[in-house]
Amino acid sequence: MNLTKAYWCLGSNINPQQHIGFAVSRFQQDFSGVVASKLYRCPAVGFAGEDFLNMVLATETDRNLAELLEYGAQLEQLAGRVRVKRGRFDSRTLDVDLLMFGSLQGVHEGREWPSHD
Numbered sequence: 629m630n631l632t633k634a635y636w637c638l639g640s641n642i643n644p645q646q647h648i649g650f651a652v653s654r655f656q657q658d659f660s661g662v663v664a665s666k667l668y669r670c671p672a673v674g675f676a677g678e679d680f681l682n683m684v685l686a687t688e689t690d691r692n693l694a695e696l697l698e699y700g701a702q703l704e705q706l707a708g709r710v711r712v713k714r715g716r717f718d719s720r721t722l723d724v725d726l727l728m729f730g731s732l733q734g735v736h737e738g739r740e741w742p743s744h745d
Contacts, residue, residue, distance in 0.1 A: 631660065631688040632730040634696055639723040640707075641672060644681035647707050647722045652685070654703055661688035674717030684727070693729055693737055700724035 636655070640647040648667065656662050663686040670680045689696065707722035734740070 629690050631690055633661075633728070634659075634687045634689050634726060634730070635728040636685045636687065636700070637682060637723075637725045637727050638685065639670075639680045639682040639725075640721060641678040641680040641719050642721045648681055648683065650707055651703055651722055651724065652683075654706075655685055655687060658699070659687035659689055661686070672717070672719070675719075677719045693726075693732065696726050696729065697737060700726055 638648055638651050652662075652664060665684040668682045670682055672678065672680060691699070701724075703724050704720075704722050709721050709723070712718045
């Protein structure tokens with residue numbers, strides 16, 4: 629089986645310890661080779677809100693890009709994330725962004741890779 633490295637950013641400013649912990653636990657169940665950074669506290673950008681806790685995860689996977697993007701969206705939904713109008717910044721239970729997928733570059737699945745998130 630050929631595994632590809634995928635790098636993710638997790639963030640939360642609504643019960644962040646709980647939601648980040650939930651996400652890390654799910655990643656450890658669903659992926660191999662999970663390596664986690666430290667947690668970083670960052671101020672909210674673009675709106676007045678609580679600070680975010682953020683971290684990066686490295687994983688190994690045999691899933692394709694579309695499956696990974698869907699996985700991130702489903703994880704956000706499981707954590708109770710309610711999406712506001714695109715382009716608006718707001719507090720969130722969980723933000724899961726796929727940053728890099730192997731050596732992928734250019735526009736794929738309607739996004740620029742590696743991600744600028």
